[in-house]
Amino acid sequence: MTRPLAPPPRKDPQRATRPPELPPVQRSRAALGLTARAARGVFALQVCGACGTVAYPPRDACAGCLSTELVFRPVADGGEVIAQTVIRATPDLYFRDRTPWRVGMVRMDCGPSIVAHLHGDVEVPGRCRMVARLDKGGNAVLMARPETWSEAMADDPEWRELTAHPKFRRVLVTAGREPVGQAVAAALSKAGAAIVFVGIAEPWKPFAGEAQLRAIPNVQIMPLDLTDTASVHELAGEIGGKTDIIVNTADHVRPGGIVDANTLVAARDSFEVNVFGLQRLAAAFGPGMRSRGADGVNSAAAIVDVLPVEALGNTPGFGFHGASAAARHSLLQCLRAEMRPGGVRVMSVFTGPVDDAWRQTVPPPKVAPAQIARAVVTALAEGIEESFVGDVAIDVAARFAQDPKVLERELGS
Amino acid sequence: MTTAAATSGADLLQALAAGLVSGSVEIVDLAHTLSPDFPVMVLPPEFGQCQPFRIEEVSRYDGRGPGWYWNNISMSEHAGTHFDAPAHWISGKNLPEATVDAIPLDRLARPAVVLDFSGESAKDEDFLLTRAHLEAWEAENGAIEAGSWALFRTGWSKHLGTAKYLNLREDGAHSPGPASDAMEFLVKERGIVGFGTETIGTDAGQGSHLSPPYPAHFILHGNGRYGLQCLDALDRLPTRGALLFAAPLKIRHGSGSPLRVFALVPRAED
Numbered sequence: 001m002t003r004p005l006a007p008p009p010r011k012d013p014q015r016a017t018r019p020p021e022l023p024p025v026q027r028s029r030a031a032l033g034l035t036a037r038a039a040r041g042v043f044a045l046q047v048c049g050a051c052g053t054v055a056y057p058p059r060d061a062c063a064g065c066l067s068t069e070l071v072f073r074p075v076a077d078g079g080e081v082i083a084q085t086v087i088r089a090t091p092d093l094y095f096r097d098r099t100p101w102r103v104g105m106v107r108m109d110c111g112p113s114i115v116a117h118l119h120g121d122v123e124v125p126g127r128c129r130m131v132a133r134l135d136k137g138g139n140a141v142l143m144a145r146p147e148t149w150s151e152a153m154a155d156d157p158e159w160r161e162l163t164a165h166p167k168f169r170r171v172l173v174t175a176g177r178e179p180v181g182q183a184v185a186a187a188l189s190k191a192g193a194a195i196v197f198v199g200i201a202e203p204w205k206p207f208a209g210e211a212q213l214r215a216i217p218n219v220q221i222m223p224l225d226l227t228d229t230a231s232v233h234e235l236a237g238e239i240g241g242k243t244d245i246i247v248n249t250a251d252h253v254r255p256g257g258i259v260d261a262n263t264l265v266a267a268r269d270s271f272e273v274n275v276f277g278l279q280r281l282a283a284a285f286g287p288g289m290r291s292r293g294a295d296g297v298n299s300a301a302a303i304v305d306v307l308p309v310e311a312l313g314n315t316p317g318f319g320f321h322g323a324s325a326a327a328r329h330s331l332l333q334c335l336r337a338e339m340r341p342g343g344v345r346v347m348s349v350f351t352g353p354v355d356d357a358w359r360q361t362v363p364p365p366k367v368a369p370a371q372i373a374r375a376v377v378t379a380l381a382e383g384i385e386e387s388f389v390g391d392v393a394i395d396v397a398a399r400f401a402q403d404p405k406v407l408e409r410e411l412g413s
Numbered sequence: 414m415t416t417a418a419a420t421s422g423a424d425l426l427q428a429l430a431a432g433l434v435s436g437s438v439e440i441v442d443l444a445h446t447l448s449p450d451f452p453v454m455v456l457p458p459e460f461g462q463c464q465p466f467r468i469e470e471v472s473r474y475d476g477r478g479p480g481w482y483w484n485n486i487s488m489s490e491h492a493g494t495h496f497d498a499p500a501h502w503i504s505g506k507n508l509p510e511a512t513v514d515a516i517p518l519d520r521l522a523r524p525a526v527v528l529d530f531s532g533e534s535a536k537d538e539d540f541l542l543t544r545a546h547l548e549a550w551e552a553e554n555g556a557i558e559a560g561s562w563a564l565f566r567t568g569w570s571k572h573l574g575t576a577k578y579l580n581l582r583e584d585g586a587h588s589p590g591p592a593s594d595a596m597e598f599l600v601k602e603r604g605i606v607g608f609g610t611e612t613i614g615t616d617a618g619q620g621s622h623l624s625p626p627y628p629a630h631f632i633l634h635g636n637g638r639y640g641l642q643c644l645d646a647l648d649r650l651p652t653r654g655a656l657l658f659a660a661p662l663k664i665r666h667g668s669g670s671p672l673r674v675f676a677l678v679p680r681a682e683d
Binding site for chain 1: 449450452455461462464465467468469470575576578579581582
C-alpha cells in the first residue's frame with residue numbers, strides 16, 4: 001500500500017533549499033522518439049516494419065532482422081514483473097537523494113523485457129501495466145504501475161517524481177475573471193492543492209462568478225495583470241517563493257483577420273496578454289521556481305499554459321488570435337528548455353474553441369471550461385507535457401502530425 | 414481685473430514670480446500619478462479599447478545601460494488625468510484647431526471656477542448637474558466668467574483605488590455628471606473654455622442614456638471647448654481665483670493627452 005503523503009511541514013528558514021538535480025540526461029536520437037510519445041502520455045515502442053519485432057530500448061536497427069524500418073507505435077502495455085531490486089546507495093546526484101529506489105524487470109506481453117521503475121504497489125512476481133513518462137530531466141522513462149489504479153497510488157514517491165501532482169502544492173491561476181480560470185481554480189482545489197492563488201486583473205471592474213470563486217476552499221484572490229510588468233513582479237515578490245505550480249489560463253481572443261479589419265490595437269492587446277503575459281510570468285516567477293525544483297513534497301513542479309490549438313495552424317477568422325497562439329507555443333518550447341535544469345515541467349494544454357461569447361459563431365464541437373479544468377488536473381497528476389482538449393484540438397493535432405500544409409489549407413478554406 | 418489691464422505684462426509677470434518665490438502664490442497639483450493600475454474608461458469589449466498606462470524599464474544602471482535609468486511608456490491619449498480636445502468627439506470633428514497640437518496657446522492657462530457639488534454627489538451617485546443647479550449656484554456665488562474653466566467638484570477623486578471610482582454594475586457606470594441643459598448653459602451662455610471633472614470622464618457614468626448621449630462630450634467638443642477628467646485636489650482650490658495650467662502634449666492630430674494639470678492659488682490667509 002502506498003503510504004499517504006503527509007502535508008509538508010512549514011519550511012525551516014535555517015536549512016538551505018536542496019538544489020535541483022536531474023537524472024541522467026543523455027539520450028540517443030532514437031530514444032527521443034520514446035520521449036516524444038511519453039510527453040503526450042502514450043506508451044509506444046519501436047515496431048519493426050519488416051519482421052514485426054518490438055524493440056526496447058530504442059535503437060537504429062532491428063535486433064531480429066537488422067531492418068532500419070523501426071517505427072514507434074502504441075503497443076500492449078501489460079506485462080509480468082519477474083524480478084526486482086532496491087537501490088540504496090548510488091553516486092548519481094539525483095538518485096542518491098531519493099533512495100531507496102525500486103526497479104524491476106518486466107517481461108512485456110508485446111515481447112521485450114524491460115528494466116523499469118517499479119511503483120510501490122506493484123507485486124513481484126505479478127502483473128503490471130507499463131507507462132512511459134518524462135522524468136525531471138524531460139526524458140522518457142518507463143514505470144510499471146499496478147494493473148488497476150486508484151487515486152491513493154498517486155502518492156507513491158517514485159511516481160510523484162514523474163508528475164506535478166497538485167496535492168499539497170500551492171498553485172497560481174492567472175486569469176480568474178474568466179470562466180476557464182474559475183473552473184481550473186475549483187478543480188485544483190478539489191485535487192488537493194494547499195492554496196490556489198487566483199489572479200484578478202483590474203479589480204475595480206466587477207466580474208461574473210466572483211462570489212462563487214471566492215467561496216472555493218483554499219482560494220486566495222490576488223491582484224495580477226499580465227499586461228502590466230510591475231503587477232506581475234509585485235505578485236512574484238509576494239508569493240514567488242511559494243508558488244509551486246502556475247496555470248496560465250489567460251487568453252485574449254478577438255475575431256478578425258489582418259486585411260479586412262483595422263485590428264492593430266486588438267492585435268497588440270492579444271499579444272500583450274497571450275505572448276508577453278507569458279513572458280512576464282516566466283521572467284518574474286521562473287527563476288524562483290527553477291531553484292525550488294527539489295524542495296520536498298511541495299517543490300516547484302510545473303508551469304501549465306492553456307492555449308488554443310490554433311497554435312498549430314491558423315484559423316483566418318481569428319487570425320491574430322492564432323498568431324499569438326503560435327508565438328505562445330514557440331515561447332513554451334523555449335521555456336521548457338529554460339526550466340528543465342530546475343526540474344520544473346512546462347506543460348501545454350491545447351484547447352479547441354472555448355464555448356464563450358467570442359466564439360458564438362463558431363460551430364460545435366466547442367470546449368466547456370470544466371473540460372479544460374479536468375485536462376489541466378490530469379496533465380499535472382499524470383505528468384503529461386502536451387494534451388489536447390476537445391475533438392477539434394485532438395483532430396487538429398492529428399492532422400498537424402500528418403502534414404501541416406494540408407492542415408493550413410483545411411483551416412483556411 | 415481692471416488693475417491687471419492697466420499693468421504692463423512685465424510688471425504682472427514680475428509680481429507673479431515674486432509671489433511664487435515668496436509663497437504667497439501656491440501651486441496645487443491637480444493630476445493623479447500616471448500608474449498602470451489607474452482605471453480607464455470601459456467600453457463594450459467589441460469596440461476598440463482605451464489602453465491603460467504601461468511602463469517598461471529599458472535600463473536601470475545595469476547591463477542594459479550601466480550608467481542610466483529610463484523607461485518606455487505607452488498609453489491611450491485618454492489615460493490618467495487627461496485633456497480632451499474637440500476632435501475627440503464626432504461633434505467636433507470638422508472644427509478648426511480641434512486637435513491637441515493646434516490648440517491656441519492662450520487656452521493653456523485660464524482662470525478656473527470651482528462648482529462644488531460634492532455634497533449632492535455624496536448623496537446621489539448618479540447626481541446630474543442641471544441648469545437649475547447652476548442658476549442657483551450663480552445666485553449665491555455670482556456669474557461664471559467667460560473664458561474660464563468650470564471645474565465640477567464631486568469628491569469623486571477620493572474614491573480612486575476603490576470600485577466606487579468607476580462604480581461599474583451590470584447596467585454600466587454610476588458617477589455624477591452634467592445634464593445637457595447645464596452644458597448648453599455653460600458653453601453657450603457663459604462661454605467657458607472647458608469643463609473639468611474628478612470622474613473618469615466629463616460625462617456622468619450613465620451619460621449614454623441622456624439626450625444627446627454624452628452631453629458634456631457632445632456639447633463641449635461640438636463647440637470647440639475642452640474637457641479635463643480624472644482631476645485631483647479640487648477641494649484645495651478656491652471657488653474663484655485659481656489660474657489653471659492645462660497644456661496637453663503636442664501630439665500630431667492627437668485627440669487628447671495625459672497631462673500635469675496644476676493651478677496657481679493665493680496662499681490661504683492665516
